[in-house]
Structure formats: structure tokens, C-alpha cells
Amino acid sequence: MLKPIKLANKNFLSSLDTSSHELFHILDIAQNFKNNDLNIELKDKVLGLVFDKSSTRTRVSFQVAMSRLGGTTVDLNPSTSQIGRGEPIRDTARVLSKYCDVLAIRTFKQTDLEEYAKWSSKPVINALTDLEHPCQALADYMTIKEEFNDFENVVLTFIGDGNNVANSLILCGALLEMEVRIACPYGYEPNNLVINRAKKIYKNKNLLKITNDPITAVRGANVLYTDVWSSMGEENKKEVKDKDFVGFTIDQNLVRKADKDAIILHCLPAYRAKEITDEVIESKKSRIFEQAENRMHAQQALLSCLL
Ligand code: CP
Ligand code: NVA
DSSP states (O other): OOOOOOOSSSOBSSGGGSOHHHHHHHHHHHHHHHTTOOOOOOTTOEEEEEESSOOSHHHHHHHHHHHHTTOEEEEEOTTTSGGGGTOOHHHHHHHHHHHOSEEEEEOSOHHHHHHHHHHOSSOEEESOOSSOOHHHHHHHHHHHHHHHSSSTTOEEEEESOOSHHHHHHHHHHHHTTOEEEEEOOTTOOOOHHHHHHHHHHHTTOOOEEEESOHHHHHTTOSEEEEOOSSOTTOGGGHHHHHHHTTTOOBOHHHHTTSOTTOEEEEOSOOOBTTTBOHHHHTSTTBOHHHHHHHHHHHHHHHHHHHO
């Protein structure tokens, strides 16, 4: 029986906190959990959730994952804790890590997440920052592997904002040596540091493509992926972004240009008629709700490999 191997890094702050080998391993463990082939006990372990932004999937999938492992969670947010009254991260992190065995943080700045990790004596997980969403990417690639068995010769095209979700897809794609294409409006490209890091991992393989043309990007693609145009914290940019992203909606017309067996992914929540049409979300090609389910299995695997 496959057993979780402890990750070399204490924290999971970025998709690059695992090696390529470790990433494959987490995906295998996740699939084993999903198939009910694995029974791991993290009895009495406590996961602390500190969420400065809203969440449905990440919060609940972590809570259920922990409960399936025999552990428990505590859920904090700025309005129910002293965080909202300005208690410094270095104090919060030191205290919470005395009570909890692992912390999952959802916040704005990646540097704030790093500050938690610096002062926490226990592992810290990135539950989404403005820069990355690495837990999401675990579930995304698990869903792709379930569909295609492998990552070789599979092309993922992300259409939309070069945001946290796109950044983590790029980094994981590089670790898995899979072709990733990003199509975004001019000025909304993914983070430069992320692109450069991914290119280094891909070495001389030309498997990362950034373009402003969604039509060429979807040609022959096996996976079409999108996310909201305006992320949490960008509420004041909505009007401008809605205009800038015209032509970047995943609709049936765009889907028809991809491979005939292409699947559709979206991390959710989705804004129907903006980044994706209702028809595409509800179509036979959609694996969006399997993908959401996989958040739980992937995080169960991650927790098993961190603790
Ligand atoms: N995809 C995702 O992270 O969803 P939530 O914001 O609901 O957690
Ligand atoms: N890019 C989105 C993802 C939500 C899961 C956001 O940061 O709001």
C-alpha cells in the first residue's frame, strides 16, 4: 500500500515548495484517498484556518479533509479574532502554533504569509494569496490526471487573468513537464518572477506559452481553464476589467476550437456570462464539480505528507 512520504519542506507556501517527485507523490496519495485505498490517521491533530478573505471550497474541504483523517480544525477570521484589531502576525503565528499542529492561511500579500511561516513553529499552508493558490493547483492537476492518466502530450490553456490561480498552474505545470498556455488581455500577464522560475524548470523545452490571443491558445488544447476576471481584493477594478476582458469568455464557439475531447475546468466561484458561459459550465465537457471535489482529496494528501 502506498504510504505518504514526509515532504522535505516544512511549509507549503508556493507550488514550488514541493519537488516534482513530491508533487507526483501527493497526486498519487490523493487518488488513493479518493478510491478509499488509504486509511491514514492524524488523530487529535488540529488544523488552524486563518482566512482574511471569503471562502467556500477551501475552508470546507480543509475541514472535511481533517475530519476524515481523524483530526479537527479551528476557523479564525479578522472579525472574530484579534487579527482584525491589528495584532501583529508574528504574535498571532507564535500563539496559534502552540495550539495547532498546522496552519492554513488565506490572505492578500504573499509576504504576510511568509511572515506567518517565519514565526510559526508548525507547518504553514497557503490557502490562497494574491500571488498563488497552490492547493487549488493540486486538485486541478489531479483532475487532469484522472481524465488523461498522464501529463505528457496534454495541453492546458488558461484563458483570463494572469492571477494567483494562473501562477500556480504555471509552476505546477513546469514541475509536471506539461504544456501550459496562458491567454490574457495585454497588461494582465502572469507574474514575471513566476514565468521566469517556470521557464528555468522547463529548461529548453518550449512548453510555456503566454499570448494575448485566446483563439490560437485553445487550438488543439485538451483542458480549457478559466477563473474570475476580478479576484478578491480587486472589487474596485471590476468595471475596467470587465471591459478589458471582452473576447476572453469561454463559450461554445471557443470550446469548438479546442481538441474534440477537451475538458473544462474552473476553480469556482464562477461568474456566468463573464469568464465562462452557463452553457459551458453545464456541458458534458465540464469537470468543474469533480475538480471541486478533488480539493478535499488533494488536501487530505497534502496534510498527510506535511504532518
Ligand atoms: N476555489 C476556491 O478556492 O474556492 P473558495 O474561494 O470558495 O475557497
Ligand atoms: N482568483 C480568485 C480565485 C478564487 C478562488 C481570487 O483570488 O479571488
